[in-house]
Amino acid sequence: MKRSEKASRILKMLEELYPETPVPLDNDSPFQLLIAVLMSAQTTDKKVNQVTPELFRQGPDAARMATLEVSHIQEMIREVGLAPTKAKNISKLAKILVESYDGDIPDTFEGLESLPGVGHKTAGVVMAQAFGVPAFPVDTHIHRLAARWGLSNGTNVVKTEKDLKAIFPKESWNKLHLQIIFFGREYCPARNHDLTQCPICSWAATKKRIAEEMRR
Numbered sequence: 146m147k148r149s150e151k152a153s154r155i156l157k158m159l160e161e162l163y164p165e166t167p168v169p170l171d172n173d174s175p176f177q178l179l180i181a182v183l184m185s186a187q188t189t190d191k192k193v194n195q196v197t198p199e200l201f202r203q204g205p206d207a208a209r210m211a212t213l214e215v216s217h218i219q220e221m222i223r224e225v226g227l228a229p230t231k232a233k234n235i236s237k238l239a240k241i242l243v244e245s246y247d248g249d250i251p252d253t254f255e256g257l258e259s260l261p262g263v264g265h266k267t268a269g270v271v272m273a274q275a276f277g278v279p280a281f282p283v284d285t286h287i288h289r290l291a292a293r294w295g296l297s298n299g300t301n302v303v304k305t306e307k308d309l310k311a312i313f314p315k316e317s318w319n320k321l322h323l324q325i326i327f328f329g330r331e332y333c334p335a336r337n338h339d340l341t342q343c344p345i346c347s348w349a350a351t352k353k354r355i356a357e358e359m360r361r
């Protein structure tokens with residue numbers, strides 16, 4: 146099957162499986178979304194959603210967050226991984242937003258990626274979900290699935306993002322990004338899975354991937 150045929154079949158299946166794609170991280174503003182995404186590195190969205198109600202009650206916007214002590218932020222987010230580093234970044238970032246952006250968040254990749262703790266993937270999620278700009282943030286689920294489905298060779302996330310952008314229509318990117326994540330969470334166990342039982346891998350996995358699975 147040609148890659149383009151495979152891509153449109155995957156797109157159709159994911160649309161049937163996940164017609165709605167609610168944003169997984171609870172937030173009331175682009176600022177809160179940015180903070181939530183920053184905190185989601187190395188932890189689950191569920192855990193982030195457990196700590197953000199209190200964090201956003203005390204620091205709902207950049208101006209109020211900038212007044213909180215780093216140690217206090219750390220205490221509020223202690224249950225998410227890497228809390229000391231994330232607390233420092235949240236505090237620094239809030240101060241920068243107040244000083245340089247009037248308390249708003251920048252709406253460009255360059256501006257977002259210049260902020261502490263904000264990498265390309267975080268910036269992509271914010272551009273997509275806060276500003277509706279087409280982006281394809283590649284996380285581990287997407288990276289792994291793109292390789293298994295033979296849509297990218299899996300060299301690195303930069304290459305995967307480039308390959309997925311080339312094969313899927315731009316207007317599908319923001320929704321598809323979430324649909325693949327939802328699929329990965331629902332269907333992909335960490336190990337010991339049977340490709341023949343999977344709704345997509347059963348027909349889309351490449352021979353190379355199938356052979357790799359058999360060797361495990």
Ligand code: SF4
Binds near residue numbers: 338339340341345347
């Ligand atoms: S076989 Fe299914 S469950 Fe396993 S990686 Fe592929 S998509 Fe995920």
